[in-house]
Amino acid sequence: MSLRLIFMGTPDFAVPTLLDLVAHGHEIAAVYTRAAKPAGRGMKLQLSPVEVEARRLGIPVFTPATLKTLEAPVEFRANDADAAVVVAYGMILPQAILDAPRLGCFNLHASLLPRWRGAAPINRAIMAGDSETGVMVMKMDAGLDTGDVAMAERIAITDAMTAADLHDALARLGGDLMARAIGALERGKLQLTRQSEEGVTYAAKIDKAEARIDWNRPAHAVLRHIHGLSPFPGAWCEIPIDGEQVRVKILRCAQVDGAGAPGQLLDDHLTVACAGGAIRILELQRASGKPMKAKDFLRGTPLKPPMRLS
Template sequence: MSLRLIFMGTPDFAVPTLLELVAHGHEVVAVYTRAPKPAGRGMKMQPTPVEQEARRLGIPVLTPTTLKTPEALGEFRAHNADAAVVVAYGMILPQAILDAPKLGCFNLHASLLPRWRGAAPINRAIMAGDAESGVMVMKMDIGLDTGDVAMAERLAITDTMTAADLHDALAPLGADLMVRAMGGLVRGGLQLRKQSEDGVTYAAKIEKAEARIDWSRPAREVLRHIHGLSPFPGAWCEIATDGEPARIKILRCEPAKGSGTSGEVLDDRLTIACGDGAIRILELQRAGKTPMQAADFLRGTPLKPPARIA
Protein backbone atom coordinates (compact mmCIF):
# COMPACT_ATOMS: atom_id res chain seq x y z
CA MET A 1 0.00 0.00 0.00
CA SER A 2 1.29 3.47 -0.83
CA LEU A 3 0.51 7.04 0.17
CA ARG A 4 -0.62 9.97 -1.91
CA LEU A 5 2.01 12.59 -1.05
CA ILE A 6 2.89 16.23 -1.56
CA PHE A 7 6.66 16.76 -1.45
CA MET A 8 8.04 20.13 -0.36
CA GLY A 9 11.79 20.76 -0.63
CA THR A 10 14.40 22.90 -2.32
CA PRO A 11 18.16 22.08 -2.08
CA ASP A 12 20.33 19.06 -2.89
CA PHE A 13 19.74 17.74 0.63
CA ALA A 14 16.07 17.10 -0.19
CA VAL A 15 16.60 15.24 -3.47
CA PRO A 16 17.45 11.76 -2.06
CA THR A 17 14.23 11.76 -0.02
CA LEU A 18 12.12 12.60 -3.06
CA LEU A 19 13.82 9.86 -5.10
CA GLU A 20 13.43 7.25 -2.35
CA LEU A 21 9.74 7.99 -1.85
CA VAL A 22 9.10 7.53 -5.56
CA ALA A 23 11.27 4.40 -5.71
CA HIS A 24 9.25 2.84 -2.87
CA GLY A 25 6.00 3.28 -4.74
CA HIS A 26 4.48 6.33 -3.09
CA GLU A 27 2.45 8.57 -5.39
CA VAL A 28 3.98 12.06 -5.28
CA VAL A 29 1.17 14.12 -6.79
CA ALA A 30 2.90 17.51 -6.55
CA VAL A 31 6.25 19.02 -5.67
CA TYR A 32 6.47 22.41 -3.99
CA THR A 33 9.81 24.19 -4.18
CA ARG A 34 11.26 27.70 -4.27
CA ALA A 35 11.10 29.69 -7.48
CA PRO A 36 14.12 29.67 -9.83
CA LYS A 37 16.80 32.28 -9.15
CA PRO A 38 19.43 33.85 -11.39
CA ALA A 39 22.80 32.14 -11.01
CA GLY A 40 26.12 31.68 -12.77
CA ARG A 41 28.07 34.02 -15.02
CA GLY A 42 25.13 34.58 -17.34
CA MET A 43 22.73 35.02 -14.39
CA LYS A 44 20.28 32.64 -16.06
CA MET A 45 17.26 31.52 -14.07
CA GLN A 46 18.27 28.32 -12.30
CA PRO A 47 15.59 25.91 -11.03
CA THR A 48 16.21 24.32 -7.63
CA PRO A 49 17.71 20.82 -7.46
CA VAL A 50 14.33 19.49 -6.32
CA GLU A 51 12.54 21.09 -9.28
CA GLN A 52 15.05 19.59 -11.69
CA GLU A 53 14.48 16.08 -10.32
CA ALA A 54 10.71 16.49 -10.14
CA ARG A 55 10.51 17.53 -13.79
CA ARG A 56 12.74 14.61 -14.78
CA LEU A 57 10.26 12.33 -12.97
CA GLY A 58 7.27 14.01 -14.60
CA ILE A 59 5.84 15.33 -11.33
CA PRO A 60 3.95 18.66 -11.40
CA VAL A 61 5.97 21.48 -9.82
CA LEU A 62 4.59 24.50 -7.97
CA THR A 63 6.65 27.50 -6.86
CA PRO A 64 4.29 29.77 -4.89
CA THR A 65 5.73 32.88 -3.25
CA THR A 66 3.36 32.44 -0.31
CA LEU A 67 1.15 29.75 1.19
CA LYS A 68 -0.93 32.18 3.22
CA THR A 69 -3.59 33.11 0.66
CA PRO A 70 -6.97 31.38 0.21
CA GLU A 71 -5.93 30.55 -3.36
CA ALA A 72 -2.74 28.80 -2.21
CA LEU A 73 -4.66 26.84 0.42
CA GLY A 74 -7.31 25.81 -2.08
CA GLU A 75 -4.70 24.60 -4.54
CA PHE A 76 -2.90 22.68 -1.80
CA ARG A 77 -6.11 21.00 -0.61
CA ALA A 78 -7.05 20.10 -4.19
CA HIS A 79 -4.18 17.61 -4.32
CA ASN A 80 -6.17 15.49 -1.84
CA ALA A 81 -2.95 14.21 -0.28
CA ASP A 82 -2.68 11.71 2.55
CA ALA A 83 0.41 13.50 3.86
CA ALA A 84 3.04 16.07 2.99
CA VAL A 85 6.77 15.41 3.29
CA VAL A 86 8.87 18.51 3.94
CA VAL A 87 12.67 18.60 3.57
CA ALA A 88 14.49 21.96 3.71
CA TYR A 89 11.65 23.70 1.87
CA GLY A 90 12.59 27.20 3.05
CA MET A 91 9.09 28.59 3.64
CA ILE A 92 6.92 28.67 6.74
CA LEU A 93 3.82 26.48 6.53
CA PRO A 94 0.75 28.17 8.07
CA GLN A 95 -1.59 26.16 10.27
CA ALA A 96 -4.20 25.75 7.53
CA ILE A 97 -1.61 24.11 5.27
CA LEU A 98 -0.41 21.86 8.10
CA ASP A 99 -3.98 20.74 8.68
CA ALA A 100 -4.79 20.07 5.02
CA PRO A 101 -3.34 16.55 4.45
CA LYS A 102 -5.36 13.77 6.06
CA LEU A 103 -2.45 12.37 8.08
CA GLY A 104 -0.43 15.56 8.56
CA CYS A 105 2.86 17.09 7.41
CA PHE A 106 6.15 15.35 8.22
CA ASN A 107 9.51 17.11 8.24
CA LEU A 108 12.99 15.63 7.91
CA HIS A 109 15.32 17.70 10.10
CA ALA A 110 19.12 17.39 10.14
CA SER A 111 19.76 17.41 13.87
CA LEU A 112 18.98 15.50 17.05
CA LEU A 113 16.05 17.59 18.22
CA PRO A 114 15.54 19.54 20.40
CA ARG A 115 19.21 20.44 19.78
CA TRP A 116 19.71 22.73 16.81
CA ARG A 117 16.21 23.73 15.86
CA GLY A 118 16.29 26.21 13.00
CA ALA A 119 18.04 27.05 9.76
CA ALA A 120 21.63 25.78 9.97
CA PRO A 121 21.79 22.62 12.11
CA ILE A 122 24.62 20.95 10.17
CA ASN A 123 26.94 23.95 10.38
CA ARG A 124 26.15 24.71 14.02
CA ALA A 125 26.70 21.14 15.21
CA ILE A 126 30.20 21.09 13.76
CA MET A 127 31.06 24.61 14.92
CA ALA A 128 29.93 23.81 18.47
CA GLY A 129 32.20 20.76 18.66
CA ASP A 130 29.32 18.26 18.92
CA ALA A 131 30.31 14.60 18.99
CA GLU A 132 27.28 13.50 16.99
CA SER A 133 24.48 14.66 14.75
CA GLY A 134 21.64 12.89 13.02
CA VAL A 135 18.30 13.12 11.28
CA MET A 136 14.79 13.05 12.72
CA VAL A 137 11.32 12.72 11.25
CA MET A 138 8.92 15.08 13.00
CA LYS A 139 5.19 15.65 12.62
CA MET A 140 5.04 19.38 12.06
CA ASP A 141 3.23 21.90 14.19
CA ILE A 142 3.16 25.67 13.99
CA GLY A 143 6.35 26.10 16.06
CA LEU A 144 9.94 26.20 14.82
CA ASP A 145 10.93 22.51 14.71
CA THR A 146 8.89 21.82 17.85
CA GLY A 147 6.68 18.98 16.60
CA ASP A 148 6.45 15.46 17.96
CA VAL A 149 9.26 13.18 16.80
CA ALA A 150 8.63 9.84 15.13
CA MET A 151 12.04 8.36 14.28
CA ALA A 152 15.74 9.20 14.44
CA GLU A 153 19.13 8.07 13.17
CA ARG A 154 22.40 9.18 14.74
CA LEU A 155 25.83 9.78 13.15
CA ALA A 156 29.19 10.53 14.75
CA ILE A 157 30.89 13.80 13.84
CA THR A 158 34.66 13.52 13.54
CA ASP A 159 37.12 16.39 13.46
CA THR A 160 37.84 15.59 9.80
CA MET A 161 34.24 16.30 8.75
CA THR A 162 33.29 19.49 6.97
CA ALA A 163 29.72 20.74 6.66
CA ALA A 164 29.69 19.32 3.13
CA ASP A 165 30.81 15.92 4.40
CA LEU A 166 28.14 15.81 7.10
CA HIS A 167 25.50 17.06 4.66
CA ASP A 168 26.38 14.28 2.20
CA ALA A 169 26.25 11.64 4.95
CA LEU A 170 22.94 12.78 6.43
CA ALA A 171 21.01 13.23 3.16
CA PRO A 172 20.76 9.51 2.24
CA LEU A 173 20.38 8.56 5.90
CA GLY A 174 17.42 10.91 6.11
CA ALA A 175 15.90 9.62 2.89
CA ASP A 176 15.89 6.08 4.24
CA LEU A 177 14.46 7.27 7.56
CA MET A 178 11.58 9.12 5.88
CA VAL A 179 10.72 6.11 3.74
CA ARG A 180 10.55 3.98 6.89
CA ALA A 181 8.43 6.62 8.60
CA MET A 182 5.98 6.70 5.70
CA GLY A 183 5.85 2.91 5.81
CA GLY A 184 4.88 3.14 9.47
CA LEU A 185 2.25 5.72 8.58
CA VAL A 186 0.74 3.38 5.98
CA ARG A 187 0.54 0.57 8.53
CA GLY A 188 -0.87 2.83 11.24
CA GLY A 189 2.09 2.08 13.47
CA LEU A 190 4.04 5.35 13.43
CA GLN A 191 4.68 6.25 17.06
CA LEU A 192 5.14 9.91 18.03
CA ARG A 193 6.74 11.33 21.16
CA LYS A 194 6.99 14.87 22.40
CA GLN A 195 10.35 16.60 22.32
CA SER A 196 12.17 17.15 25.57
CA GLU A 197 12.13 20.64 27.01
CA ASP A 198 15.76 20.14 28.07
CA GLY A 199 18.66 20.85 25.75
CA VAL A 200 16.85 23.16 23.34
CA THR A 201 19.29 25.10 21.14
CA TYR A 202 18.75 27.15 18.00
CA ALA A 203 20.78 26.91 14.80
CA ALA A 204 20.70 30.51 13.63
CA LYS A 205 21.31 31.22 9.96
CA ILE A 206 25.01 31.58 9.19
CA GLU A 207 26.02 35.21 8.80
CA LYS A 208 29.01 36.17 6.67
CA ALA A 209 30.24 38.41 9.49
CA GLU A 210 31.07 35.36 11.63
CA ALA A 211 33.22 33.72 8.96
CA ARG A 212 36.53 35.42 9.76
CA ILE A 213 38.93 33.07 11.54
CA ASP A 214 40.00 34.07 15.03
CA TRP A 215 43.45 32.52 15.42
CA SER A 216 43.50 33.37 19.15
CA ARG A 217 41.00 30.57 19.83
CA PRO A 218 42.20 27.04 20.74
CA ALA A 219 43.22 24.91 17.77
CA ARG A 220 40.25 22.53 17.92
CA GLU A 221 37.80 25.43 18.00
CA VAL A 222 39.52 26.98 14.99
CA LEU A 223 39.38 23.63 13.17
CA ARG A 224 35.67 23.15 13.92
CA HIS A 225 34.93 26.73 12.88
CA ILE A 226 36.68 26.19 9.56
CA HIS A 227 35.02 22.83 8.90
CA GLY A 228 31.59 24.04 9.99
CA LEU A 229 31.65 26.77 7.35
CA SER A 230 33.13 24.68 4.53
CA PRO A 231 32.44 25.13 1.69
CA PHE A 232 29.93 27.95 2.23
CA PRO A 233 30.27 30.71 3.17
CA GLY A 234 33.84 29.61 3.94
CA ALA A 235 35.91 30.64 6.95
CA TRP A 236 38.50 33.15 5.81
CA CYS A 237 41.70 34.92 6.78
CA GLU A 238 44.09 37.34 5.13
CA ILE A 239 47.43 36.20 3.75
CA ALA A 240 50.01 38.59 2.34
CA THR A 241 50.63 37.71 -1.32
CA ASP A 242 53.00 39.90 -3.35
CA GLY A 243 53.11 42.24 -0.39
CA GLU A 244 49.34 42.81 -0.39
CA PRO A 245 46.85 41.13 1.98
CA ALA A 246 44.51 38.79 0.10
CA ARG A 247 41.39 37.12 1.48
CA ILE A 248 41.70 33.34 1.44
CA LYS A 249 39.01 30.82 2.38
CA ILE A 250 40.25 27.83 4.37
CA LEU A 251 38.20 24.75 3.46
CA ARG A 252 39.92 21.89 5.26
CA CYS A 253 42.58 21.52 7.95
CA GLU A 254 43.94 19.08 10.53
CA PRO A 255 45.42 19.26 14.02
CA ALA A 256 49.16 19.84 14.05
CA LYS A 257 51.99 19.95 16.56
CA GLY A 258 53.53 23.25 17.47
CA SER A 259 52.79 26.52 19.21
CA GLY A 260 53.48 30.19 18.78
CA THR A 261 51.86 33.58 18.52
CA SER A 262 48.31 33.40 17.15
CA GLY A 263 48.40 33.41 13.35
CA GLU A 264 52.13 32.68 13.15
CA VAL A 265 53.31 30.45 10.30
CA LEU A 266 55.29 27.67 12.02
CA ASP A 267 56.81 25.84 9.05
CA ASP A 268 56.77 25.61 5.24
CA ARG A 269 53.66 23.32 5.23
CA LEU A 270 51.06 25.90 6.28
CA THR A 271 51.04 24.98 9.94
CA ILE A 272 49.48 27.93 11.77
CA ALA A 273 49.67 28.69 15.48
CA CYS A 274 46.41 29.18 17.35
CA GLY A 275 45.75 30.50 20.84
CA ASP A 276 46.47 26.99 22.10
CA GLY A 277 48.07 24.48 19.74
CA ALA A 278 48.13 24.63 15.95
CA ILE A 279 46.41 23.48 12.79
CA ARG A 280 47.72 22.61 9.34
CA ILE A 281 45.81 23.97 6.34
CA LEU A 282 45.05 21.25 3.78
CA GLU A 283 42.72 22.92 1.29
CA LEU A 284 42.03 26.56 0.55
CA GLN A 285 40.55 28.89 -2.04
CA ARG A 286 41.54 32.28 -3.39
CA ALA A 287 38.77 34.77 -4.13
CA GLY A 288 37.21 33.99 -7.50
CA LYS A 289 39.28 30.80 -7.96
CA THR A 290 38.62 27.10 -7.58
CA PRO A 291 39.64 25.25 -4.38
CA MET A 292 43.22 23.97 -4.28
CA GLN A 293 45.42 21.79 -2.12
CA ALA A 294 47.83 23.55 0.21
CA ALA A 295 50.84 22.15 -1.65
CA ASP A 296 49.62 23.70 -4.92
CA PHE A 297 49.04 27.05 -3.19
CA LEU A 298 52.53 27.03 -1.67
CA ARG A 299 54.18 26.50 -5.05
CA GLY A 300 52.90 29.89 -6.12
CA THR A 301 52.88 31.61 -2.74
CA PRO A 302 55.61 30.23 -0.47
CA LEU A 303 54.94 31.05 3.18
CA LYS A 304 57.58 30.37 5.81
CA PRO A 305 58.38 31.58 9.31
CA PRO A 306 58.31 34.32 10.50
CA ALA A 307 55.29 35.13 8.31
CA ARG A 308 51.91 35.65 9.94
CA ILE A 309 48.35 35.50 8.72
CA ALA A 310 45.43 37.46 10.13
Protein backbone atom coordinates in the same frame (compact mmCIF):
# COMPACT_ATOMS: atom_id res chain seq x y z
CA MET B 1 -0.76 0.00 -0.83
CA SER B 2 1.13 3.30 -1.03
CA LEU B 3 0.35 6.80 0.20
CA ARG B 4 -0.41 9.80 -1.97
CA LEU B 5 2.05 12.51 -0.96
CA ILE B 6 2.93 16.13 -1.56
CA PHE B 7 6.69 16.68 -1.44
CA MET B 8 8.03 20.08 -0.38
CA GLY B 9 11.75 20.74 -0.72
CA THR B 10 14.29 22.86 -2.55
CA PRO B 11 18.07 22.13 -2.25
CA ASP B 12 20.30 19.13 -2.92
CA PHE B 13 19.72 17.95 0.65
CA ALA B 14 16.07 17.16 -0.16
CA VAL B 15 16.67 15.16 -3.35
CA PRO B 16 17.56 11.76 -1.77
CA THR B 17 14.31 11.82 0.23
CA LEU B 18 12.22 12.50 -2.88
CA LEU B 19 13.96 9.67 -4.73
CA ASP B 20 13.62 7.23 -1.83
CA LEU B 21 9.89 7.91 -1.51
CA VAL B 22 9.42 7.29 -5.23
CA ALA B 23 11.54 4.12 -5.04
CA HIS B 24 9.34 2.81 -2.22
CA GLY B 25 6.29 3.12 -4.44
CA HIS B 26 4.61 6.17 -2.96
CA GLU B 27 2.67 8.40 -5.33
CA ILE B 28 3.97 11.96 -5.41
CA ALA B 29 0.94 14.02 -6.38
CA ALA B 30 2.85 17.31 -6.49
CA VAL B 31 6.17 18.87 -5.66
CA TYR B 32 6.34 22.30 -4.03
CA THR B 33 9.70 24.05 -4.31
CA ARG B 34 11.19 27.55 -4.39
CA ALA B 35 10.98 29.34 -7.72
CA ALA B 36 13.94 29.39 -10.11
CA LYS B 37 16.45 32.18 -9.47
CA PRO B 38 18.96 33.94 -11.76
CA ALA B 39 22.44 32.49 -11.23
CA GLY B 40 25.85 32.29 -12.88
CA ARG B 41 27.59 34.73 -15.19
CA GLY B 42 24.70 34.87 -17.61
CA MET B 43 22.18 35.21 -14.75
CA LYS B 44 20.04 32.51 -16.32
CA LEU B 45 17.14 31.15 -14.32
CA GLN B 46 18.32 28.10 -12.40
CA LEU B 47 15.79 25.52 -11.26
CA SER B 48 16.10 24.16 -7.73
CA PRO B 49 17.65 20.67 -7.49
CA VAL B 50 14.28 19.31 -6.36
CA GLU B 51 12.49 20.83 -9.35
CA VAL B 52 15.06 19.32 -11.71
CA GLU B 53 14.37 15.83 -10.30
CA ALA B 54 10.61 16.36 -10.21
CA ARG B 55 10.55 17.35 -13.88
CA ARG B 56 12.69 14.34 -14.76
CA LEU B 57 10.20 12.12 -12.95
CA GLY B 58 7.20 13.81 -14.56
CA ILE B 59 5.77 15.13 -11.28
CA PRO B 60 3.73 18.38 -11.34
CA VAL B 61 5.71 21.27 -9.82
CA PHE B 62 4.37 24.28 -7.94
CA THR B 63 6.50 27.32 -7.05
CA PRO B 64 4.26 29.71 -5.07
CA ALA B 65 5.90 32.87 -3.77
CA THR B 66 3.87 32.51 -0.56
CA LEU B 67 1.52 30.04 1.09
CA LYS B 68 -0.29 32.71 3.08
CA THR B 69 -2.93 33.56 0.49
CA LEU B 70 -6.54 32.42 0.73
CA GLU B 71 -6.08 30.38 -2.44
CA ALA B 72 -2.96 28.47 -1.31
CA PRO B 73 -4.71 25.97 1.04
CA VAL B 74 -7.43 25.38 -1.55
CA GLU B 75 -4.85 24.55 -4.24
CA PHE B 76 -2.93 22.43 -1.74
CA ARG B 77 -5.98 20.39 -0.74
CA ALA B 78 -6.88 19.89 -4.41
CA ASN B 79 -3.94 17.47 -4.65
CA ASP B 80 -5.93 15.11 -2.39
CA ALA B 81 -2.77 14.00 -0.54
CA ASP B 82 -2.68 11.68 2.45
CA ALA B 83 0.36 13.48 3.86
CA ALA B 84 3.03 16.03 3.01
CA VAL B 85 6.78 15.47 3.34
CA VAL B 86 8.87 18.60 3.94
CA VAL B 87 12.66 18.70 3.56
CA ALA B 88 14.47 22.07 3.56
CA TYR B 89 11.62 23.73 1.70
CA GLY B 90 12.64 27.22 2.77
CA MET B 91 9.19 28.63 3.50
CA ILE B 92 7.02 28.73 6.62
CA LEU B 93 3.90 26.54 6.40
CA PRO B 94 0.82 28.30 7.82
CA GLN B 95 -1.64 26.34 9.91
CA ALA B 96 -4.10 25.99 7.03
CA ILE B 97 -1.44 24.12 5.03
CA LEU B 98 -0.38 22.00 8.01
CA ASP B 99 -4.01 20.95 8.49
CA ALA B 100 -4.70 20.14 4.84
CA PRO B 101 -3.40 16.53 4.46
CA ARG B 102 -5.49 14.03 6.41
CA LEU B 103 -2.42 12.45 8.09
CA GLY B 104 -0.43 15.67 8.55
CA CYS B 105 2.87 17.14 7.40
CA PHE B 106 6.18 15.45 8.23
CA ASN B 107 9.51 17.20 8.25
CA LEU B 108 13.03 15.79 7.99
CA HIS B 109 15.30 17.86 10.24
CA ALA B 110 19.10 17.57 10.30
CA SER B 111 19.72 17.47 14.04
CA LEU B 112 18.87 15.52 17.16
CA LEU B 113 15.98 17.64 18.35
CA PRO B 114 15.49 19.61 20.50
CA ARG B 115 19.16 20.47 19.94
CA TRP B 116 19.71 22.79 16.99
CA ARG B 117 16.24 23.82 16.02
CA GLY B 118 16.32 26.35 13.20
CA ALA B 119 18.07 27.23 9.96
CA ALA B 120 21.66 25.94 10.15
CA PRO B 121 21.80 22.77 12.28
CA ILE B 122 24.61 21.09 10.32
CA ASN B 123 26.96 24.06 10.52
CA ARG B 124 26.19 24.78 14.16
CA ALA B 125 26.70 21.19 15.31
CA ILE B 126 30.21 21.16 13.83
CA MET B 127 31.09 24.65 15.04
CA ALA B 128 29.95 23.85 18.58
CA GLY B 129 32.25 20.82 18.74
CA ASP B 130 29.40 18.29 18.98
CA SER B 131 30.52 14.65 18.85
CA GLU B 132 27.34 13.49 17.12
CA THR B 133 24.26 14.68 15.31
CA GLY B 134 21.61 13.03 13.18
CA VAL B 135 18.32 13.32 11.33
CA MET B 136 14.81 13.19 12.74
CA VAL B 137 11.35 12.82 11.27
CA MET B 138 8.96 15.18 13.00
CA LYS B 139 5.23 15.77 12.62
CA MET B 140 5.04 19.49 12.03
CA ASP B 141 3.18 21.99 14.16
CA ALA B 142 3.10 25.78 14.11
CA GLY B 143 6.31 26.16 16.15
CA LEU B 144 9.91 26.30 14.95
CA ASP B 145 10.92 22.61 14.80
CA THR B 146 8.85 21.89 17.91
CA GLY B 147 6.68 19.03 16.61
CA ASP B 148 6.46 15.50 17.96
CA VAL B 149 9.30 13.23 16.80
CA ALA B 150 8.71 9.89 15.10
CA MET B 151 12.10 8.43 14.16
CA ALA B 152 15.79 9.31 14.38
CA GLU B 153 19.18 8.19 13.10
CA ARG B 154 22.49 9.24 14.64
CA ILE B 155 25.90 9.84 13.10
CA ALA B 156 29.28 10.66 14.66
CA ILE B 157 30.91 13.97 13.80
CA THR B 158 34.65 13.52 13.30
CA ASP B 159 37.15 16.35 13.23
CA ALA B 160 37.84 15.55 9.56
CA MET B 161 34.22 16.30 8.55
CA THR B 162 33.31 19.55 6.85
CA ALA B 163 29.75 20.86 6.63
CA ALA B 164 29.63 19.53 3.06
CA ASP B 165 30.70 16.05 4.19
CA LEU B 166 28.12 15.96 6.97
CA HIS B 167 25.43 17.42 4.70
CA ASP B 168 25.86 14.61 2.18
CA ALA B 169 25.93 11.88 4.83
CA LEU B 170 22.78 13.20 6.52
CA ALA B 171 20.97 13.63 3.20
CA ARG B 172 21.50 9.94 2.40
CA LEU B 173 20.57 8.86 5.92
CA GLY B 174 17.53 11.11 5.93
CA GLY B 175 16.10 9.75 2.70
CA ASP B 176 16.09 6.23 4.06
CA LEU B 177 14.71 7.38 7.43
CA MET B 178 11.81 9.28 5.89
CA ALA B 179 10.93 6.35 3.62
CA ARG B 180 10.76 4.08 6.68
CA ALA B 181 8.69 6.62 8.58
CA ILE B 182 6.16 7.04 5.77
CA GLY B 183 6.00 3.25 5.47
CA ALA B 184 5.11 3.04 9.17
CA LEU B 185 2.58 5.85 8.72
CA GLU B 186 0.96 3.91 5.89
CA ARG B 187 0.62 0.85 8.14
CA GLY B 188 -0.76 2.91 11.03
CA LYS B 189 2.33 2.06 13.11
CA LEU B 190 4.10 5.45 13.30
CA GLN B 191 4.62 6.39 16.94
CA LEU B 192 5.12 10.02 17.95
CA THR B 193 6.97 11.29 21.02
CA ARG B 194 6.91 14.82 22.42
CA GLN B 195 10.22 16.64 22.33
CA SER B 196 12.00 17.22 25.60
CA GLU B 197 11.83 20.73 27.01
CA GLU B 198 15.43 20.37 28.15
CA GLY B 199 18.48 20.83 25.94
CA VAL B 200 16.82 23.20 23.49
CA THR B 201 19.30 25.13 21.32
CA TYR B 202 18.78 27.23 18.21
CA ALA B 203 20.83 27.03 15.02
CA ALA B 204 20.78 30.62 13.83
CA LYS B 205 21.33 31.31 10.15
CA ILE B 206 25.03 31.71 9.36
CA ASP B 207 26.10 35.35 9.19
CA LYS B 208 29.06 36.13 6.94
CA ALA B 209 30.31 38.44 9.67
CA GLU B 210 31.21 35.40 11.81
CA ALA B 211 33.34 33.78 9.09
CA ARG B 212 36.68 35.42 9.91
CA ILE B 213 39.09 33.01 11.61
CA ASP B 214 40.22 33.96 15.12
CA TRP B 215 43.67 32.46 15.65
CA ASN B 216 43.43 33.42 19.33
CA ARG B 217 41.12 30.45 19.92
CA PRO B 218 42.34 26.90 20.71
CA ALA B 219 43.29 24.77 17.70
CA HIS B 220 40.31 22.45 18.00
CA ALA B 221 37.86 25.37 18.07
CA VAL B 222 39.57 26.91 15.02
CA LEU B 223 39.35 23.59 13.16
CA ARG B 224 35.66 23.16 13.95
CA HIS B 225 34.97 26.78 12.93
CA ILE B 226 36.70 26.22 9.60
CA HIS B 227 35.01 22.89 8.89
CA GLY B 228 31.60 24.13 10.03
CA LEU B 229 31.68 26.87 7.39
CA SER B 230 33.16 24.81 4.55
CA PRO B 231 32.50 25.30 1.72
CA PHE B 232 29.98 28.11 2.29
CA PRO B 233 30.34 30.84 3.26
CA GLY B 234 33.91 29.71 3.98
CA ALA B 235 35.98 30.69 7.02
CA TRP B 236 38.66 33.15 5.95
CA CYS B 237 41.79 34.92 7.00
CA GLU B 238 44.21 37.38 5.41
CA ILE B 239 47.63 36.26 4.18
CA PRO B 240 50.40 38.72 3.22
CA ILE B 241 51.19 37.93 -0.44
CA ASP B 242 53.42 40.17 -2.58
CA GLY B 243 53.06 43.02 -0.11
CA GLU B 244 49.27 42.86 0.06
CA GLN B 245 46.84 41.39 2.57
CA VAL B 246 44.95 38.80 0.49
CA ARG B 247 41.72 37.25 1.73
CA VAL B 248 41.81 33.44 1.52
CA LYS B 249 39.16 30.92 2.50
CA ILE B 250 40.38 27.90 4.46
CA LEU B 251 38.26 24.89 3.47
CA ARG B 252 39.91 21.95 5.21
CA CYS B 253 42.55 21.50 7.89
CA ALA B 254 43.90 19.12 10.51
CA GLN B 255 44.91 19.65 14.13
CA VAL B 256 48.65 19.12 14.70
CA ASP B 257 51.26 19.70 17.37
CA GLY B 258 52.90 23.09 17.42
CA ALA B 259 53.19 26.33 19.35
CA GLY B 260 53.75 29.95 18.54
CA ALA B 261 52.10 33.34 18.43
CA PRO B 262 48.49 33.01 17.21
CA GLY B 263 48.39 33.21 13.42
CA GLN B 264 52.12 32.60 12.98
CA LEU B 265 53.30 30.17 10.29
CA LEU B 266 55.37 27.46 11.98
CA ASP B 267 56.80 25.84 8.83
CA ASP B 268 56.62 26.00 5.05
CA HIS B 269 53.70 23.51 4.90
CA LEU B 270 50.99 25.93 6.10
CA THR B 271 51.03 24.93 9.77
CA VAL B 272 49.53 27.82 11.72
CA ALA B 273 49.77 28.44 15.46
CA CYS B 274 46.60 28.99 17.47
CA ALA B 275 46.19 30.11 21.08
CA GLY B 276 46.74 26.48 22.05
CA GLY B 277 48.15 24.01 19.56
CA ALA B 278 48.17 24.43 15.80
CA ILE B 279 46.39 23.46 12.61
CA ARG B 280 47.75 22.48 9.22
CA ILE B 281 45.84 23.93 6.26
CA LEU B 282 44.99 21.20 3.75
CA GLU B 283 42.74 22.99 1.28
CA LEU B 284 42.14 26.68 0.58
CA GLN B 285 40.72 29.10 -1.96
CA ARG B 286 41.69 32.59 -3.06
CA ALA B 287 38.97 35.08 -3.98
CA SER B 288 37.52 34.27 -7.41
CA GLY B 289 39.74 31.18 -7.58
CA LYS B 290 39.07 27.47 -7.36
CA PRO B 291 39.65 25.35 -4.25
CA MET B 292 43.23 24.08 -4.14
CA LYS B 293 45.20 21.56 -2.16
CA ALA B 294 47.76 23.26 0.07
CA LYS B 295 50.71 21.75 -1.84
CA ASP B 296 49.40 23.14 -5.13
CA PHE B 297 48.81 26.56 -3.59
CA LEU B 298 52.33 26.64 -2.19
CA ARG B 299 53.86 25.86 -5.58
CA GLY B 300 52.72 29.20 -6.91
CA THR B 301 52.77 31.10 -3.63
CA PRO B 302 55.53 29.89 -1.29
CA LEU B 303 54.87 30.97 2.28
CA LYS B 304 57.44 30.63 5.05
CA PRO B 305 57.89 31.53 8.73
CA PRO B 306 57.81 33.98 10.42
CA MET B 307 54.89 35.11 8.29
CA ARG B 308 51.68 35.88 10.21
CA LEU B 309 48.11 35.20 9.12
CA SER B 310 45.47 37.59 10.38
